[in-house]
């Protein structure tokens with residue numbers, strides 16, 4: 419039966435068949451070399467090409483796909499009506515238009531064997547190969563597969579990150595591990611989709627972005643199949659590392675209303691096999707029976723090649739240490755999830771979000787062509803949790819900081835996000851410095867448009883005492899449908915979360931960049947026009 423055919427699947431490795439490329443077909447000397455075939459790398463290519471029109475760019479990727487975006491894997495793809503055997507991964511964007519997960523079709527890319535003959539330039543992905551070392555003195559990379567060497571003038575490290583598993587599963591025998599998976603690739607999406615169609619219970623572990631988004635998507639997708647979706651984690655509520663406690667609590671209740679069985683405040687203590695299912699013993703003594711565990715417990719930056727290449731990594735944040743120009747060593751840059759960069763405004767950071775991979779990839783690409791620009795354009799992130807929650811954030815969004823929030827009940831939900839696929843608009847916006855990157859557009863059709871009964875709330879965060887005598891307190895009917903949350907450090911706004919408010923991320927960026935100190939956030943909050 420299908421149940422017994424599952425392969426051991428903790429790894430996200432692709433299963434797509436491909437014709438292996440021989441190293442003799444890979445050029446041994448290029449001007450631009452990109453390590454990693456993800457969003458940051460592809461964004462760097464676009465920037466390089468727009469500043470060096472004939473650039474010949476070689477991209478080494480250990481995935482077997484051309485570059486693709488990951489966000490729809492936990493959201494839109496679950497609601498797409500594409501056929502199960504359609505491998506273009508088409509989905510409907512929030513704008514209503516349809517597109518594929520891939521940034522460009524296969525035909526867009528050059529073959530490695532012909533790249534150097536094409537004087538118009540282009541990008542050639544070398545798929546299924548891993549860079550094991552960079553020789554920074556002699557400026558060459560060495561491939562793991564057969565020690566093949568490629569010389570470069572400028573090199574980008576955009577190796578992304580790898581999902582963590584948990585010890586309790588990693589140390590278990592294979593008949594248990596084969597019912598535990600991590601989630602990052604189209605292959606993981608395919609696998610989980612089949613499980614959702616054929617099994618009874620899926621258990622997601624983790625309260626972060628991925629666990630929360632997947633739980634909501636699976637609850638909806640699995641309804642016709644009578645799938646039971648559980649989400650369990652050791653925190654007290656969903657997204658507790660992003661949201662102030664009261665909002666995390668409210669969000670958790672919403673997710674329960676979507677049909678997810680949420681089990682907070684626990685860890686998995688032991689795991690055993692119960693016939694064809696798994697039996698999880700939780701730290702509170704409860705026993706849970708499940709068909710499949712999906713571990714969403716964060717990521718580790720892919721820095722395997724660091725120490726052997728003499729490159730520094732950050733002991734606390736992880737990732738390759740780079741300066742404000744995203745340079746690790748002369749002519750070697752890092753961007754995306756794997757970069758621990760210096761933000762002149764907010765200090766040293768590592769960010770694991772799509773827009774950051776676009777923004778930092780672009781900056782690295784520009785600097786690889788000699789522009790020497792510092793990191794100044796703050797990237798944003800977003801998430802969607804079912805029909806009632808969509809949010810965008812920028813800067814340091816960390817609930818251990820002081821937070822000040824203003825809420826109103828939602829009226830019309832609209833959204834905007836930055837998009838690697840519209841570089842001209844993006845560039846224009848960046849030149850205008852603070853304007854938001856996109857046009858306002860209606861949010862997804864299924865969004866319920868609630869009546870516009872407005873109400874302002876001033877929420878006092880539990881984790882830190884703040885001194886903003888701003889808004890009238892009203893806890894009578896907490897409805898955090900729509901609002902703005904300021905994250906404060908030394909009376910400065912260092913992070914902003916826009917909760918069901920869209921098209922205002924440019925304004926949020928401006929406020930953070932102004933770096934002002936505030937005693938009263940009333941006037942700033944008004945700028946977000948949360949009641950309009």
Ligand code: FAD
Nearest residue numbers: 454456457458480488489549577578754755770771772775
């Ligand atoms: P990656 O996309 O991971 O690309 C790195 C590539 O490098 C991979 O192909 C990897 O296999 C390859 N590689 C690694 N090491 C080597 C090596 N030594 N040699 C050769 N190749 C190598 N962010 C948001 O802001 N909003 C969202 O809604 C959102 N949704 C997400 C949903 C999912 C399911 C996931 C997994 C992530 C989501 N993210 C989201 C995060 C976002 O997708 C990542 O931040 C982004 O993909 C990072 O891009 P990157 O290029 O740095 O890394």
Ligand code: NAD
Nearest residue numbers: 624625626627628629651714715716717770771799800801
């Ligand atoms: P995350 O960092 O958002 O959340 C990590 C979660 O892992 C924690 O909240 C916690 O619940 C759990 N965890 C950590 N250690 C644990 C342990 N020892 N035992 C049990 N649970 C533990 O990471 P994620 O949700 O796994 O997402 C994976 C990656 O994909 C991240 O880089 C994330 O930023 C990215 N992603 C981003 C978005 C978005 O921006 N909308 C959406 C999906 C995924």
